Amino acid sequence: MVALTKTYHPRYLLVLVVLLAGLPFRAFAQDATVVGTVTDQSGSVMANVKITITNAETSLARTITTNDSGQYVAVDLRIGHYSVKAEASGFKVAEQKGLVLNVGDRRRVDFQMALGAAQETVTVEANVVHVQADSGEASNLITGQQLSQLSVNGRGIYQLAALTPGGSSQINALAPNVPVGGDAGVEFNGMRQNHNIYLLDGGEDDDRGGAGGMSIAPSLDAIAEFRALTSNYSADYGLSSGGTMTMVLKSGTTQLHGSAWEFVRNDALDARNFFNQSPQKVAELRQNMFGFNVAGPVTFGKLYNPNRTKTFFFYNMEWRRYVNGGLTNQTVPDPASYGGDFSTNSTVINVPTAAQVTPSVLFANCPGGAAPAGVVQGSAFPGNKIPSCMIAPNATALLSAGIFPKSNALDANGRPTFIGGNNSPTNLKEEIARIDHNFTSKFSVFGHYVAEQV
Numbered sequence: 001m002v003a004l005t006k007t008y009h010p011r012y013l014l015v016l017v018v019l020l021a022g023l024p025f026r027a028f029a030q031d032a033t034v035v036g037t038v039t040d041q042s043g044s045v046m047a048n049v050k051i052t053i054t055n056a057e058t059s060l061a062r063t064i065t066t067n068d069s070g071q072y073v074a075v076d077l078r079i080g081h082y083s084v085k086a087e088a089s090g091f092k093v094a095e096q097k098g099l100v101l102n103v104g105d106r107r108r109v110d111f112q113m114a115l116g117a118a119q120e121t122v123t124v125e126a127n128v129v130h131v132q133a134d135s136g137e138a139s140n141l142i143t144g145q146q147l148s149q150l151s152v153n154g155r156g157i158y159q160l161a162a163l164t165p166g167g168s169s170q171i172n173a174l175a176p177n178v179p180v181g182g183d184a185g186v187e188f189n190g191m192r193q194n195h196n197i198y199l200l201d202g203g204e205d206d207d208r209g210g211a212g213g214m215s216i217a218p219s220l221d222a223i224a225e226f227r228a229l230t231s232n233y234s235a236d237y238g239l240s241s242g243g244t245m246t247m248v249l250k251s252g253t254t255q256l257h258g259s260a261w262e263f264v265r266n267d268a269l270d271a272r273n274f275f276n277q278s279p280q281k282v283a284e285l286r287q288n289m290f291g292f293n294v295a296g297p298v299t300f301g302k303l304y305n306p307n308r309t310k311t312f313f314f315y316n317m318e319w320r321r322y323v324n325g326g327l328t329n330q331t332v333p334d335p336a337s338y339g340g341d342f343s344t345n346s347t348v349i350n351v352p353t354a355a356q357v358t359p360s361v362l363f364a365n366c367p368g369g370a371a372p373a374g375v376v377q378g379s380a381f382p383g384n385k386i387p388s389c390m391i392a393p394n395a396t397a398l399l400s401a402g403i404f405p406k407s408n409a410l411d412a413n414g415r416p417t418f419i420g421g422n423n424s425p426t427n428l429k430e431e432i433a434r435i436d437h438n439f440t441s442k443f444s445v446f447g448h449y450v451a452e453q454v
Contacts, residue, residue: 031202032101034074036109038066038086045070046113049088056081057253059309062441077101078436078444079225079248084109092116102141103225103248138231140164144224144250155220155263155289157198161186161245164228174285176322176426177217178454184213188230188243195242201249201434201448204239216450221261221293222316222432224250249434249448252312256296263289267325276327280409281419284325291318291430298435312436320428326421332407334416338399340386349386353378365389429453 038049047068054061057080066072079102085095091113101107142150142160152159156177162169170185170193187193198205198214207215229237229244237244265287276282293316297308305311334344342349352362354377363371366389374382375390407416434448 031076032079032103032105032107034077034082034084034099034101034107034109036072036084036111038070038072038088038111038113040091040113041115046088049086049111049113052085052087053077054083054085056083058312058436058438059254059307060438060441060444078251079103079105086111086113088113090115102143103227103246104139104229137229137233138166139227139229139233142226142228147220147223147226152220154287156182156217157214157220157223157226157245157247158182158184158186160220160226161196161228161243164188164230164243166230167228167243174324176287176324176428177289177320178322178426178428179207179214179217179452180454182213182217186243188228191242193242195240197240197242197244199237199244199246200450201247201446205247216430216452217428218247218249218432218450219291219316219318219430221259221291221318222249222314224248249432250293250295250314250316251434251436251446252295252297252314254297254308256294258292258294260292261290263287276329280329281327283327283421284323284423286321286323288321289318291316293317310438314432314434316430316432318430320426320430322426323423324426325423327419328421329417329419331411331415332404332418335406338396340388340391342381342384342386345384348380349384350380351375351377362390365393426454 034053036051038046038051040046045066045068047066047070049066049070049072051064051066051072051074052061053064053074055078058078062074062077064072064074080100082099082101083095083097084099085093087093092115094111094113096109096111099107099109140163142163147160150160153173154175154177156175158171158177159169161167162171166189168187170183170187172183172185175183184193184196186196188196200216200218205214205216205218207213226245226247229246233244237246265285267282267285270282270285272278272282293314295314296312297305298311298313299305299308336344359371359377360369362377363369366372366387371377372387372389375387381387405418405420407418409417409419411417429452431451432448434446436444436446438444
């Protein structure tokens with residue numbers, strides 16, 4: 001038997017260690033943290049108190065204990081609704097229910113334990129409004145319910161970011177919600193928009209060459225929460241000197257659920273522009289955003305995940321259809337004049353003088369190189385009609401090719417006018433999928449897939 005060995009250069013091992021060390025930090029800024037201190041009735045801190053934090057949506061429970069200072073810290077908690085329970089021998093069980101953790105939250109839940117039997121429980125409902133005393137950050141949170149119900153023109157993240165105190169919006173109201181061709185004109189506290197950064201599920205969603213825009217523009221119905229941080233935020237977010245917008249995609253829960261939607265804007269539903277009175281045409285406007293999503297546990301009955309606490313999925317698909325029509329109101333030449341017939345025009349057309357154009361050039365295409373009958377240089381064209389031989393062939397070819405739009409209206413003076421423009425359609429199809437898996441109460445992973453076709 002021959003033994004085969006293979007050696008690896010130390011630098012390759014170093015690269016592997018660096019990559020593995022970086023994995024836990026790829027998803028920063030998408031979870032929440034709960035901190036607290038446990039004391040007895042006299043105010044003395046209590047060590048080794050069992051703290052159980054349970055997610056109401058997934059039933060996943062995490063257990064930790066307080067340190068010698070009576071403090072505990074639970075990090076990397078998925079956003080959602082929680083209950084926090086404290087247990088110690090010889091004391092009543094203390095529990096706080098209805099705790100809502102949002103993206104990037106750092107919530108404090110302190111307990112004061114009372115003497116009594118372990119079978120007794122003291123339950124406290126969490127306050128809907130809480131004061132952030134563990135961080136000096138200035139930020140603005142938009143919940144999933146607000147994301148789906150706020151009347152935002154265009155239904156884009158940029159418009160939501162502009163709602164943050166200290167934000168200034170330069171967004172075009174008709175800009176489509178797309179990563180390429182969208183309008184990211186939002187500034188915070190006087191900084192330029194290219195100082196902003198966007199995070200999705202803790203990863204960078206930033207178009208580095210696009211002046212502060214996103215590389216993908218996720219559907220609002222796929223986002224669980226959105227937080228805009230503008231000042232004094234943690235060093236975890238040290239990638240930008242402007243605003244930091246962090247978004248978290250929705251996840252599945254123990255229950256199967258789904259939704260479908262369509263949002264419409266149409267020029268037929270809009271008021272007329274004051275300067276474009278009836279019966280003039282209006283610019284075509286079409287905005288149709290429609291899609292569906294479905295989420296729930298990945299389970300195969302008794303074969304896999306029977307308790308629905310291990311694996312969860314979320315899938316979102318959305319189509320966006322935009323047409324922002326142009327509206328040009330411009331006098332155009334009468335097609336009859338393309339052949340030189342200006343008989344209906346009140347302006348007299350004169351033949352260029354010999355000093356302006358020599359006869360050999362002016363009549364070069366006419367029979368014999370001579371002036372047509374009745375045409376005298378310096379005088380008006382007979383009947384205000386230019387003979388066809390005096391019109392440059394290249395000019396005739398360009399006019400025939402349609403360099404001028406055809407008139408479709410008359411102005412107040414009866415002149416042919418073109419009203420309309422080139423419509424600018426934009427179509428986007430987006431798919432988003434996310435999988436969450438819990439190996440244990442302390443170890444879980446997730447991954448998402450986003451595909452956009454613009």
